[in-house]
Amino acid sequence: MKFSVTVTLKKDVLDPQGKVVQNTLLNLGLSLKNIRQGKYFEIEIEEKDQIKAEKDVNEMCKKLLANLIIEDYKINKLQ
Amino acid sequence: MKSSVIVFPGSNCDRDIAVALEKMQFKNKMVWHKETKLPKSDLIVLPGGFSYGDYLRSGAVAGKSLIIDEVIKAANNGCLVLGICNGFQILTETGLLNGTLLRNKNLKFINKDIQVKVMNNETSFTNKYKKDQILNINIAHNEGNFFTDKNHLQNLKDNNLIALKYCDKNGKTNSRSNPNGSLENIAGIFNSKKNILGMMPHPERMVDELISNTDGVNLFSSLLN
Numbered sequence: 082m083k084f085s086v087t088v089t090l091k092k093d094v095l096d097p098q099g100k101v102v103q104n105t106l107l108n109l110g111l112s113l114k115n116i117r118q119g120k121y122f123e124i125e126i127e128e129k130d131q132i133k134a135e136k137d138v139n140e141m142c143k144k145l146l147a148n149l150i151i152e153d154y155k156i157n158k159l160q
Numbered sequence: 161m162k163s164s165v166i167v168f169p170g171s172n173c174d175r176d177i178a179v180a181l182e183k184m185q186f187k188n189k190m191v192w193h194k195e196t197k198l199p200k201s202d203l204i205v206l207p208g209g210f211s212y213g214d215y216l217r218s219g220a221v222a223g224k225s226l227i228i229d230e231v232i233k234a235a236n237n238g239c240l241v242l243g244i245c246n247g248f249q250i251l252t253e254t255g256l257l258n259g260t261l262l263r264n265k266n267l268k269f270i271n272k273d274i275q276v277k278v279m280n281n282e283t284s285f286t287n288k289y290k291k292d293q294i295l296n297i298n299i300a301h302n303e304g305n306f307f308t309d310k311n312h313l314q315n316l317k318d319n320n321l322i323a324l325k326y327c328d329k330n331g332k333t334n335s336r337s338n339p340n341g342s343l344e345n346i347a348g349i350f351n352s353k354k355n356i357l358g359m360m361p362h363p364e365r366m367v368d369e370l371i372s373n374t375d376g377v378n379l380f381s382s383l384l385n
Contacts, residue, residue, distance in 0.1 A: 095265070101267060148220070
C-alpha cells in the first residue's frame with residue numbers, strides 16, 4: 082500500500098522560506114496571494130489492511146516525520 | 161567529575177567540547193551514537209554540529225538514535241545534560257526540552273560573536289556567573305530561532321527557566337540585539353528540574369584567551385562546583 086504524507090508549518094508559524102519563494106514569484110510577475118513551503122513523503126508499506134496501514138503511517142508522522150509543535154501533516158492514500 | 165560527549169555522524173564540535181572539558185579537569189569519554197550503554201557520567205554533553213546532515217529537521221534523526229534512550233533515562237534520573245547548538249536542537253527533538261529551533265529569521269547561517277545575558281545564576285550550570293552578567297560568546301547556526309507555545313513560554317518565565325537571552329553590549333534585549341528571531345531573545349533554556357540546559361551559543365569556544373576569550377569557563381566551573 083502506498084501513501085503520501087505532506088508536512089507543512091502550522092498557520093501561526095513564520096515560514097521565511099515560503100516568504101522568499103513568494104517574493105521571487107511576485108518578482109517574476111506571477112500573481113499569488115500566499116505560499117507556504119512544506120515537505121512531501123511517499124511511503125510504501127507491506128500491510129494489506131488499510132486501517133492498520135493508515136495507523137502505521139500516522140505513527141510515523143507523529144514519531145518522526147513531523148514536529149507537532151510547529152508542523153501539521155496530511156496523509157493521502159495513493160495506491 | 162565524569163563527563164560523556166555523545167558523538168553523532170556529522171557532529172563537529174565534539175572535539176572542541178572534549179578539549180574544554182579536559183582543560184577544566186573533567187574525566188571525559190566520547191560515546192558513539194550506536195552504543196547502547198552510557199559510561200557512568202555526572203554530565204552528558206550533546207555537542208554542536210550537523211548530526212545526520214540535518215536531514216529531515218536539525219536534530220530529528222539524532223533524537224531517535226540508539227544511545228538517546230540511555231540519555232533520556234539518565235536525564236530523568238537527574239544526570240546533568242548540556243546540549244549546545246545542534247545538541248539543543250536534539251534535546252528539543254527528544255522531548256527532554258520543550259519548544260523547537262526554527263530556521264533563522266533572516267534565512268542566513270550566522271557565525272559571529274554576540275552578547276548574551278545570564279538570566280538565572282542559581283543553577284548547576286550558571287552558579288559561577290553573576291545575574292545579568294553579559295557574556296561575549298560565539299554563535300554558529302542556521303536554525304537557532306527559538307519558538308514555543310504560549311503555555312511553555314509562560315512556564316519558562318514563571319519558573320525562571322530562561323538561562324540566556326541575546327542582548328547588546330549594554331545588556332538590552334530587543335529586536336536589534338536578537339540575531340536570529342528567537343522568541344523574546346531566548347538563547348538557552350532549562351528543563352523544570354534545571355538539570356538540563358539547551359543553548360545555541362558555544363561556551364566551549366570561549367575557554368582560552370589565545371583564540372577568543374574565557375567567558376565560557378564559568379559554565380564548566382559552575383558544573384564542578
